[in-house]
Amino acid sequence: MNDVDFKMGIAVSRLAALLPRPIMLSLAEAIGACDQSDRASTRLRAVQSIPHAHYRNVVSHFVDHWTTHAASVTPHAVSLALLTAGQIAQTHRDRQAIELVWTGPDTNVIPLRQTEQAILQVVNSAQSRILLVSYAVYAIPNVQDAVVRAAKRGVSITVVVETPSKLGAQNEYSTLQALGDDVARCSTLYCWPKANRKADESGKLGVLHVKCVVGDGRQLFLSSANLTKYAFNLNMALGVIITCGNEPQQIEAVFGQLIQEGLLVRTEVAV
Numbered sequence: 001m002n003d004v005d006f007k008m009g010i011a012v013s014r015l016a017a018l019l020p021r022p023i024m025l026s027l028a029e030a031i032g033a034c035d036q037s038d039r040a041s042t043r044l045r046a047v048q049s050i051p052h053a054h055y056r057n058v059v060s061h062f063v064d065h066w067t068t069h070a071a072s073v074t075p076h077a078v079s080l081a082l083l084t085a086g087q088i089a090q091t092h093r094d095r096q097a098i099e100l101v102w103t104g105p106d107t108n109v110i111p112l113r114q115t116e117q118a119i120l121q122v123v124n125s126a127q128s129r130i131l132l133v134s135y136a137v138y139a140i141p142n143v144q145d146a147v148v149r150a151a152k153r154g155v156s157i158t159v160v161v162e163t164p165s166k167l168g169a170q171n172e173y174s175t176l177q178a179l180g181d182d183v184a185r186c187s188t189l190y191c192w193p194k195a196n197r198k199a200d201e202s203g204k205l206g207v208l209h210v211k212c213v214v215g216d217g218r219q220l221f222l223s224s225a226n227l228t229k230y231a232f233n234l235n236m237a238l239g240v241i242i243t244c245g246n247e248p249q250q251i252e253a254v255f256g257q258l259i260q261e262g263l264l265v266r267t268e269v270a271v
Helices: 003-018 023-031 037-050 053-069 077-095 115-125 141-152 175-179 181-186 228-234 247-260
Strands: 098-105 129-134 154-163 187-191 212-215 220-221 237-241
Touching: 003 053, 003 077, 023 037, 023 077, 023 181, 037 053, 077 228, 098 228, 115 129, 115 141, 115 212, 115 220, 115 228, 115 237, 129 141, 141 154, 141 181, 181 187, 212 247, 220 247, 237 247
Parallel strands: 129 154, 154 187
Antiparallel strands: 098 237, 129 212, 212 220, 220 237
């Protein structure tokens, strides 16, 4: 293998790590149908095969690298390399991993991840969609910034909170305002109206006590920690990150069904 082929192989592997397998398949098909003598048409065909702006930008850089530094590599060879790398990357993604996530007193029993680090991992790695659910929300700058960055790269953001306003005279604030204007602008927001909740004999309503973040139906962060500075720094909280397997997609499906049935209602917030 010469240096050009080696560098092209690295570029293909990096691309497979960034793109979902269906997009890799579409790109491989588009490039495989290209004429080797017409590289301008190749670039156009490759970019047009990608539905998302962020992915189009990534593919554009890849094609530029190919046509500039590895022009001797044929479209057929690139297509085969994309198919192979896409399958290898998908196999790697399909291997489920579970990590414990902890906020609280330091222990040396087992290695643990911090809650904020875990949330940022899921948000920062998402390429197409994020589902964020929490009972209590309060401004966490690093998480807010990560959500906004995700939206800018074309990720669809769905945020589910218990209610637009936290009720109770002792701790009253606007949940949606606490999310931050930038997050509210780039997200689709849902809440659980009191009218849609069950109540016990005394009239006490159920609450949305779920705290989770799902990225691309592939990574699930599930925790006892709310999105508050206390949960990240002072409280004792335990959770897990589940990568791959059925669980991330199942959680997405649960909330998708609740939205479809109207139990969770879209909430508009003035920003």
